Amino acid sequence: MVTIKDIALHAGVSDQTVSRVVRNDKRVDERTRARVNEAIDRLGYVPNRAALMMRQNKSGIIGVMTDVISTTPDSTEIxxxxQSAVEGAGYSMLMVNTGGDLERTRQCWRELKGHRVDGVIYGTMFQRGLGPDELDPEVKTVLVNCHEPPGLEVSKIVPGEPHGMREAIDAAIAEGHRNFGYVRLNPLIMAADIREAALRLRLSEHGLALRDEWCVAGVTGPIFGDKFVAFENARALLANLERPSILFCGNDEIALQVFCAASSLGIRIPNELSIVGFDDFKVVTEVMRPSLTTVALPYFEMGQAAVAALASIISSEPVPRVQSVACRLINRESVGKAG
Structure with a gap:
């Protein structure tokens, strides 16, 4: 069996240097690291990770706790x-799903602590504030797409939704649009206020305003029991002689209903009406014809950033309290020039 001594002899370095490379210690310069890794690959050395972690008083496991992310197609990118970042950071991953149930959440924390995880990434399907019983202050934690309860200080990774909204508005204005409408998200969701505020702010910076009568509800009712009303409200809005040239939508599912409402009135997209979504839910955005221009939530990048942040916290390195990952505009076919 190949040992650290064999690798050290082959690479011409000390046993301690090989050990540092295996631990991904930053004190090893890149040339030496490359030489050691080449020897590891050539000789087929497999580190005893369990022994390594025991010496460091670590388990080498990161816990991942979600509410319903793991069962919903639009946020599994987190x-x-x-997953893409865990191995590179030198960890394994243990995942649990709470289903949004508080008692199950407490059980998940007990399970993760029983496995002696080095830290936990806690992610939610949509942006929301967490309750005080949803976190365990004894465990090093990074939040993704959610916010800590009052009284706790926890590092978090959130989507930069205002950045994406600014990009989308700037692109629409470049196409000559000046008459904007908006079909809202459920007001009980945190993102509803964030997105509408960003829309109104950017329009005001261009000397434009969102007319109240052109801003309608897209979803109503309690979260997880809500009802789409975008079709009816958008159809009533678009039936008027005076109407927006472009409709921004709280998410892509709302945009799909707006698209159907416009089609039912014989309004051609994007010739007579432009539509912009939010989220980049590909089941909708890439299937629609014309395909939907939208703002993509950077879920994949947020997941990667969470691993990097938690690895730094575990290593007692400083980490910003809040990291915002910019959303980006995905230009497709549903936005045309203003008529």
Whole structure:
């Protein structure tokens, strides 16, 4: 069996240097690291990770706790981002799902602590504030797409939704649009206020305003029991002789209903009406014809950033309290020049 001594002899370095490379210690310069890694690959050395972690008083496991992310197609990119970064950071991943149930959440924390995880990434399907019983202050934690309860200080990774909204508005104005409408998200969701505020602010910076009568509800009712009303409200808005040249939508599912409402009135997209979504829910955005221009939530990148932040916290390195990952505009076919 190949040992650290064999690698050290082959690479012409000390046993301690090989050990540092295996631990991903930043004190090793890149040329030496490359030489050691080449020897590891050539000789087929497999580190005993369990022994290494025991010496460091670590488990080498990062816990990932979600509410319903792992069962919803539009936010599983967070999990993919975490998975892509975990191995490179020298960890394994243990995932639990709470289903949004508080008692199950407490059980998940007990399970993760029982496995002696080095830290936890806690992610939610949509941006929301967490309750005081949803976190365990004894465990090093990074939040993704959610916010800590009052009284706790926890590092978090959030989507930079205002950045994406600014890009989308600037692009629409460049196409000559001046008459903007908006079909809102459920007002009980945190992102509803964030997106509408960003829309109004950027329009005001261009000397424009969002007319109240052109701003309608897209979803109503309690979260997880809400009802789409975008079709009816958008159809009533678009039936008027005076109407917006472009409708921004709280998310892509709302945009799909707006698209159907416009089609039912014989309004051609993007010739007579432009539509912009939000989220980049590809089941909708890439299937629609014309395909939907939208603002993409950077879920994959947020997952990667969460792993980097948690690895730094575990290593007692400083980490910003809040990291915002910019949303980006995805230009497709649903925005045309203003008529």
């Amino acid at each position: 999990i993919r981002g975490i």
